[in-house]
Amino acid sequence: MTALVEAIGLTKTFDVSAPWLERIVERKPRQSVQAVDGVSFSIARGTTLGLVGESGSGKSTVARLLIGLHQPTSGTIRFDGQALTLRRTAGGRALMPQRRMQMIFQDPYASLNPRWRVKTIVAEPLVEHGLITAKDELNGAVEVLLKLVGLATPDMDKFPHQFSGGQRQRISIARALATHPDFLICDEPTSSLDVSVQAQVLNLMKDLQRSRGLTYLFISHNLAVVRHVSDRVGVMYAGRLVELADTTDLFAAPLHPYTRMLLDAIPDLSMSGRPRFPVQGEVVNPLNPPSGCSFHPRCPLANARCRSQRPALSAVQGVLVACHAVEEGRLPAR
Amino acid sequence: MPPLLEVRNLRVEFAQRHGTLLALDDISFDIAPGEVLGIVGESGAGKSLTGAAVIGLLDPPGRVAGGQIWFDGQRIDTLPYDAMRRIRGRHIGAIFQDPMTSLNPVYRIGQQLAETIRTHLPMSVEKARQRAISLLQETGIAAAEARMDNYPHQLSGGMRQRVVIALALAAGPKLVIADEPTTALDVSIQAQVIALLKRLCREHGTAVMLITHDMGVVAEACDRVAVMYAGRIVEIGSTRAVIHSPAHPYTVGLMGSIPAIDQPRERLLQIDGAMPRLNAIPAGCAFNPRCPKVFDRCRVERPELLPGMATHAACWLLDVPRTAA
Numbered sequence: 110m111t112a113l114v115e116a117i118g119l120t121k122t123f124d125v126s127a128p129w130l131e132r133i134v135e136r137k138p139r140q141s142v143q144a145v146d147g148v149s150f151s152i153a154r155g156t157t158l159g160l161v162g163e164s165g166s167g168k169s170t171v172a173r174l175l176i177g178l179h180q181p182t183s184g185t186i187r188f189d190g191q192a193l194t195l196r197r198t199a200g201g202r203a204l205m206p207q208r209r210m211q212m213i214f215q216d217p218y219a220s221l222n223p224r225w226r227v228k229t230i231v232a233e234p235l236v237e238h239g240l241i242t243a244k245d246e247l248n249g250a251v252e253v254l255l256k257l258v259g260l261a262t263p264d265m266d267k268f269p270h271q272f273s274g275g276q277r278q279r280i281s282i283a284r285a286l287a288t289h290p291d292f293l294i295c296d297e298p299t300s301s302l303d304v305s306v307q308a309q310v311l312n313l314m315k316d317l318q319r320s321r322g323l324t325y326l327f328i329s330h331n332l333a334v335v336r337h338v339s340d341r342v343g344v345m346y347a348g349r350l351v352e353l354a355d356t357t358d359l360f361a362a363p364l365h366p367y368t369r370m371l372l373d374a375i376p377d378l379s380m381s382g383r384p385r386f387p388v389q390g391e392v393v394n395p396l397n398p399p400s401g402c403s404f405h406p407r408c409p410l411a412n413a414r415c416r417s418q419r420p421a422l423s424a425v426q427g428v429l430v431a432c433h434a435v436e437e438g439r440l441p442a443r
Numbered sequence: 444m445p446p447l448l449e450v451r452n453l454r455v456e457f458a459q460r461h462g463t464l465l466a467l468d469d470i471s472f473d474i475a476p477g478e479v480l481g482i483v484g485e486s487g488a489g490k491s492l493t494g495a496a497v498i499g500l501l502d503p504p505g506r507v508a509g510g511q512i513w514f515d516g517q518r519i520d521t522l523p524y525d526a527m528r529r530i531r532g533r534h535i536g537a538i539f540q541d542p543m544t545s546l547n548p549v550y551r552i553g554q555q556l557a558e559t560i561r562t563h564l565p566m567s568v569e570k571a572r573q574r575a576i577s578l579l580q581e582t583g584i585a586a587a588e589a590r591m592d593n594y595p596h597q598l599s600g601g602m603r604q605r606v607v608i609a610l611a612l613a614a615g616p617k618l619v620i621a622d623e624p625t626t627a628l629d630v631s632i633q634a635q636v637i638a639l640l641k642r643l644c645r646e647h648g649t650a651v652m653l654i655t656h657d658m659g660v661v662a663e664a665c666d667r668v669a670v671m672y673a674g675r676i677v678e679i680g681s682t683r684a685v686i687h688s689p690a691h692p693y694t695v696g697l698m699g700s701i702p703a704i705d706q707p708r709e710r711l712l713q714i715d716g717a718m719p720r721l722n723a724i725p726a727g728c729a730f731n732p733r734c735p736k737v738f739d740r741c742r743v744e745r746p747e748l749l750p751g752m753a754t755h756a757a758c759w760l761l762d763v764p765r766t767a768a
Contacts, residue, residue, distance in 0.1 A: 304656070304700050308713050311702070334702050371631065375630070376637075376658075376660055379662075392632070
């Protein structure tokens with residue numbers, strides 16, 4: 110299977126220095142945050158890559174780099190075999206291949222313009238890219254899109270506030286599908302929804318993937334949700350990928366100590382009493398990341414090498430993992 | 444042993460311009476001393492409102508319009524404001540979702556703890572400070588003595604929630620009402636805070652009313668659980684029974700819609716539609732328009748909690764004619 114999306118050594122550094130005057134007066138140095146640090150992955154056509162991690166791990170920044178909302182500090186993104194550079198027309202319109210990727214955001218209350226009717230919202234990408242201009246044609250296209258996501262034709266003339274959270278997320282999906290994209294970037298699309306509504310949206314996304322051959326990048330902090338939707342899963346910690354594996358492998362035999370800790374942190378819903386290690390430590394401060402492996406202060410297997418030398422992502426048993434303990438065979442079985 | 448908290452037929456109303464909204468209707472449950480009762484439901488089901496009613500912190504125009512709340516042998520829903528104030532904090536503690544809003548940003552956490560202790564317990568300043576330090580140590584905060592002089596913004600989210608737990612337990616209450624205590628936290632911190640809350644309450648013999656939308660949290664921490672839907676309890680029973688053999692179709696759907704980590708399935712069980720708004724609750728059983736097993740009686744007559752196999756559920760399916768069996 111060919112890769113539709115490839116990220117190679119993606120890095121993004123943000124400048125978070127204090128204002129100029131403050132730096133002069135208080136003699137503060139410039140400061141930067143390494144939000145994403147050398148992340149590489151590829152997503153095969155028609156499959157889903159899940160990205161998990163806790164807040165500040167850089168997963169949303171990866172999404173924004175892919176869609177072109179941020180420019181990478183270094184590294185390249187390849188889409189359908191072509192290197193991706195943001196090109197715009199004189200009018201500021203994004204050109205192909207940006208049109209072939211769309212994004213679904215976390216908060217359906219913030220991502221829909223409250224003053225626009227649903228038909229304007231859903232038709233916006235079509236108008237923006239100049240795909241359809243005739244008014245009745247546009248209405249017809251919106252109608253088809255709304256039906257696709259399980260909304261009715263009369264909903265076209267309503268405003269976003271007349272819908273529940275789950276319905277709003279359906280509108281977001283309809284809007285994202287308007288330009289017939291190949292690739293959807295979903296940044297925590299169900300995190301603000303109730304579980305029963307989350308189930309509706311996840312089922313809808315799976316159905317759409319099957320019927321339209323969509324490729325997804327699915328970002329979530331919820332491992333159970335990621336397991337449900339993904340073919341491959343990448344685990345991020347402090348801006349770096351620490352493990353990348355097929356979903357079945359990752360959940361059956363997690364290698365990286367952080368992945369193991371995340372799995373142990375999931376509440377045991379079936380109350381099976383499976384043995385679990387208590388979770389320890391705090392999420393790292395991205396302003397002041399620890400030396401060596403950034404997970405070492407929380408890691409039960411950390412040694413001197415982990416504290417000084419940063420592990421690189423390498424293949425172990427067909428799984429990519431960045432951990433000295435795995436490489437040295439110090440990892441206990443579980 | 445008599446229950447510590449007894450809620451009987453609680454009814455909460457909101458007076459509005461166009462008539463009254465019935466937000467909670469006929470809520471009854473008990474909490475035994477030292478017991479952890481979970482209240483789960485989706486947003487708008489009325490779980491937080493139940494907590495607020497028990498602790499006497501309903502925001503107007505919300506008011507208790509019927510029923511009784513008994514705490515430790517005393518009726519508390521009719522108590523005057525000042526008497527209720529003396530119970531809050533001293534006998535009933537509270538933990539809310541966002542630790543930043545429960546802590547005062549301009550006071551050091553040591554001051555806040557010591558002040559809470561001295562408000563409720565007769566103690567010297569020095570003794571209160573010692574107690575505050577030992578409370579912080581109990582919640583697993585490293586270098587507790589130095590942390591006493593920190594402001595809330597200097598702590599991480601998980602640490603702040605630990606401080607809030609210390610505050611809630613400061614006066615040694617018999618009951619703690621925890622409203623979504625882990626929702627604002629990262630997954631790995633969430634597990635730590637739940638474990639901490641469970642351990643501390645067991646050690647102190649404190650009962651907990653744990654309000655959450657997360658069935659996982661319930662499975663981890665609760666002895667019993669009440670499932671709420673549209674302002675009513677639809678099912679109540681031991682946590683194991685509600686999770687493994689739910690009787691109410693809503694609970695069945697709720698459990699099926701949670702992606703499971705250990706047994707993946709291709710499609711999630713789906714409950715179509717959404718919870719009704721309070722001003723448009725359907726006649727009969729409020730769940731009937733979404734229920735896969737609906738029959739005629741559900742549309743006209745409202746079910747009360749009926750005994751099922753292992754739980755109590757408000758569903759007519761359980762009202763099998765005795766003769767047919």
